[in-house]
Amino acid sequence: MPVLIGPITFPLLGKTRGQNFDRLSLLQKLLPIYSEVLRRLHAQGAEWVQLDEPALCLDLTPEQRAAFDVAYGQLRKAAPELKLLLATYFGDLRDNLATACQLPVNALHFDAVRSSHELDRLFAVLPPTMQLSLGVVDGRNIWRNDFESSLKLLRKAAKAIGNERLMVSPSCSLLHSPMGLKHETKFNAELKGWLAFAEEKLSEVGLLAQLVNQNGDSAALLENRKGIASRQSSPRIHNAVVKLRAEAVFAADLQRQSPFAARIAKQQARLNLPTFPTTTIGSFPQTEDVRAARARFKKGELSSADYERFLEQATTECVRWQEEVGLDVPVHGEFERNDMVEYFGEQLAGFVFTENGWVQSYGSRCVKPPIIFGDVSRPQPMTVRWAQFAQSLTRKPMKGMLTGPITILQWSFVRDDQPRSETAKQIALALRDEVRDLEVAGLAIIQIDEPALREGLPLCRSDWPEYLCWAVDAFRLAASGVRDDTQIHTHMCYCEFDDILASIAALDADVISIETSRSNMELLGAFAQFHYPNDIGPGVWDIHSPRVPSADEMLGLIHAAAKVIPKERLWLNPDCGLKTRRWEEVKPALKNLVAAANAARESLNSHLPTIN
């Protein structure tokens, strides 16, 4: 069955350029093309075509809903004999349920993993002419399906609409799942019994389809039940100490000792930084030799002592260089880290890693997300060794570097046997200990990166507050265990902030660095309008491009920033980490950044317009 992105989702979720326009106005041109494609597919022998319309799980306006009627009416006419399967997934249909059911299609695919609570409503309005593809096997996760609960849903559906109209399927495409467990050789048998990758998911769909009409316990069902039960009760998953600690988190644990104004005064007294302090986001170039050394170490070709020495040298050179060019807050460079989530996952209990569990991230980029399978805890400090080593090389305040709880959660496969908020809380507690240990080790500044905060937002706006509430709490839980004079930074990139500024402010980080250079500081306007209270480091160098901005150009951005944010609260930094850049770009660009900061300080003494 050929699969196409649906004619409404395509324009609604596509990226636009330039001025805003009515996306639905594109339909006039789009629909004739869709009609032609459907006709041709039919002519070439396709019996069914699937049209993906995940936009049906978003908040839609009445006009957008009406557009579905128009579009599908037209497509139906274009290829009257072709069977159309309309696929929705990733969330509830809510107000769009009636719309979906009244379209002239032959079948509807429904995500029963995320939205089984809508099934009764669906059965009530699904027209007798429509078949139902019930997505009971989670396409977004790596856990084995619980046959018993899936069979319950399937049998209920069979009873409501009849066996002949029911199809069994994964909840969505299998794009988000790794290929197959046969490519994993290192998992222990117990863990393997809890997992299902894409190939296993397809077998599950096949088995479920057979089992719907079978009474009694078949071997497949018994085997499945055993796997599910083993996961529920395994001591590998459950850690009583972690659970007790999570239960005992109180409001006071989410709160710094004093409000920002009092904290920043103490931090300033301790750090003694100039106006427009300069810093970077954490990583320095992961050059070929850094990656080669890590690869050789992992293969056992480089001894642990030699690898350590290599990292010490890379870190030393990096810190010395930052000192030489005059960056006010140096970082250690993150040479020991493969990836900002993997590095922490490898050291936390409750995580496992695949050998070949690749999934598409975007375009041709793939990632190998860790699997969070059990209660998360931190057997020992994770970053203190390198932070302390780096601090020992300089009198300047070294910035400790951590990945935040939401980003770790968001970029992993997460256990499905407890709410995500609970897992976030456990990760946050582990990070809280790390933050404290860094403080004790003498680090006066600690950055907790949360670039994935925004991408965790639920599809429907009405679900945002709940998510934002526990996400912000998790960050605060990680960050709040420190003294007033320890400065907490956070960093966010690739995102728009306008509509979640209240939550960003609620993180109560002393300093936030954000990506702004590409938007020419436009983003900062939102922070200014919101009267964002704490310090901000707007990016003045677009690190996604190899271009090295001049000091003048960065100075221009600083002036633009100082027009909307009080200068006392401004930091200067690149948009993001420098991992993917080359030293040949990093060196001149950071020199220019320091020069720009110096020039800005000078002009401040003479005539920089101030806003308060």
Ligand code: GLN
């Ligand atoms: N500290 C990380 C780095 O510098 C942050 C990366 C990110 O924001 N994606 O690489």
Ligand code: ZN
């Ligand atoms: Zn970033």
